[in-house]
Amino acid sequence: MSRIDERFAACRAAGRPAFVAYLTAGDPSPARTVAACLELERGGADVIELGVPFSDPIADGPVIQRASERALARGTTLAGVLDLVRRARAAGLGLPVVLFSYLNPLLRFGLRELPAAARAAGCDGALVTDLPPEEAGAWIAACRAAELDTVFLAAPTSPPERLAAIADASRGFVYAVSRTGVTGEQVALSDDARPLVERLRAGGKPVALGFGIATPEQVAAAGAVADGVVVGSALVRFLEEHPEGDLAERVRWLRSATETPR
């Protein structure tokens, strides 16, 4: 079992959804990202997704676009992100870490070289936003060899046969995109979310629901549907507004409506 598998299993045993926290690596600074990871763990997050900043983030809304621009302006690269993970591990980070990247930085690094390098740095999994499973053959093989979990996205537009293939290619968990659109906070959970998660569950792997989840009520609602809840833009925006704010406190607040075991 990978560290991600273990986490989801432990959450299930405890009768609560896993809290998956996304941050853009290098925003507002590399040092802050290392500290932020430790705060997320202290606040009770279960999995950390670390976004690799990219110049053309077509799947991201304005909050993560701005974070990516700030991180790039500070010189953050994929190699630099791996170094941040290494530093966070050295500082005692125990949570599973999933790299969240667009394809091009990985290609430039070397698609065959990256999984082993990421694993050595202390990463547990990777999700590539613009790499659907049918284009991912070489990537999956390299990740399997390095024992790096491959997380794939499932969308409300994905037909049943694709959902099966996505679940099949995924390790650790499957990331269900709650609605059509880019990342960013929304006022309510989309009607698309529940049926998508239910169809994905047939694959037998844990399903984390993300995109647009920003308040304790939404975390609770998503957690009632899925095995895990991803909060991204809301945390990135918190750091944008309070660069030195306490993320541990923020995670506790976001989880505050999710008290009752399912």
Place this chain on the structure above:
Amino acid sequence: MSDPGFFGEWGGRYVPETLVAPLDELEAAWRAAREDEGFLREYRRLLREYVGRPTALTFAERLSAELGLSLWLKREDLCHTGAHKINNALGQALLVKRLGKRRVVAETGAGQHGVATATACALLGLECVVYMGAEDMARQAPNVLRMRLLGADVRAVDGGSRTLKDAINEAMRDWVTNVRTTHYLLGSALGPHPFPTMVREFHAVIGEEAKAQFAAGPGGLPDLLVACVGGGSNAIGLFHAFLGDPVACVGVEAGGRSDAAGEHAARFAGGGAAPGVLHGTRTYLLQDAAGNVLPTHSVSAGLDYPAIGPEHAHLRDTGRVRYERVRDGEALAAFARLGRTEGILPALESAHAVAWVIREAAALRGKRIVLNLSGRGDKDLATVAAAFEAGP
């Protein structure tokens, strides 16, 4: 590789999952349409009665005499809306009707594709949103007004380099959000499959006409075809009908101010390009050592793009097409020269192709050349005036 989405190792469909099924749906609709006589009849009727095809093949008599060669211009500038872009915009807009969608988003650089899309949407009664980089809106102001008069909602894109690449980013974000009701009417032979092939097919009429016109007029085949290459739609449209013939092809990229990173948009002939993925396709991409896309510069907004259509990447690898670059100043000089010798003001994009012929004239002596004059230059008057005021 036999996968229809690939040209050799280039192309593919590298998109967020949300877009995969809609691209499958688009591909199925397009494959059905291209076999449907009714669809083709309507498309050809619009090209004839609305666009004004076939466009002329004009012998550039005075410039040819000055250069010591024989140059014909394929006059896409005479298309309704002033550029070749309308061929593809109308084809895709007809597909939108078949898909049962009501809303279209598009990107535009020089504004030519935006105008063509706004026009096709007005003609067919579709809602139209055009994303355009804020810098491009400033340098192509007449086309912004034109799109708005045609009923399009033109939205300024302030992110990144505020040019074509960023307009595509924003159009893709709109599309992924509204994909159930909205078609992305991509304007060049790039992006995820099936766009590179579909856009090429809608523009293949350029080369088919040119081939027939050349055979009927001067006779036989030309020695050489020349076209400018941004994403590469006008070039592939001209070249495609000739790829099986003994005719040389040259694509001319935007060399900008210099070969330094950020100063040009020459993916092949400049420096800084490596295989990469941008906007859903694997191709040559101007990028830094960490895989971030480099800024580009060209005096011509339509060529100011860091990647190139995947079929061009393949044609370059196989050596079937040669790619060269021309600097801003050479393009501006060619713009003026074609005006004085032929009474034709070309788009600054097309002026790059003219500039290459002028520069290489000694080596091209006696050759019979067909150049794709992909658009007219009215939209560029402010840019040209500012450049000539500033001096060389």
